[in-house]
Amino acid sequence: MENKVETLSTVRIQKSDDLYKIVDTLNRTLKDKNLMFGLALDDEDNETAVFTIYRT
Numbered sequence: 001m002e003n004k005v006e007t008l009s010t011v012r013i014q015k016s017d018d019l020y021k022i023v024d025t026l027n028r029t030l031k032d033k034n035l036m037f038g039l040a041l042d043d044e045d046n047e048t049a050v051f052t053i054y055r056t
Helices: 019-033
Strands: 006-014 035-041 048-055
Touching: 019 035, 019 048
Parallel strands: none
Antiparallel strands: 006 048, 035 048
16 A cells, blocks of 8 residues: 655745744644644755645
8 A cells, every 4th residue: 555645735934932832723623634844944944844635
């Protein structure tokens, strides 16, 4: 059985110390809807965060 992850949307936003709390809450609340949320620093700009929504 193969798990596929589909990227639905990606947006770059200004980094904030509390962004991870939003991503954590979304992941906990919407996991039963087969959605997953990711947050990473932009490779080229440490002041920019990359927020991604996935369908699992």
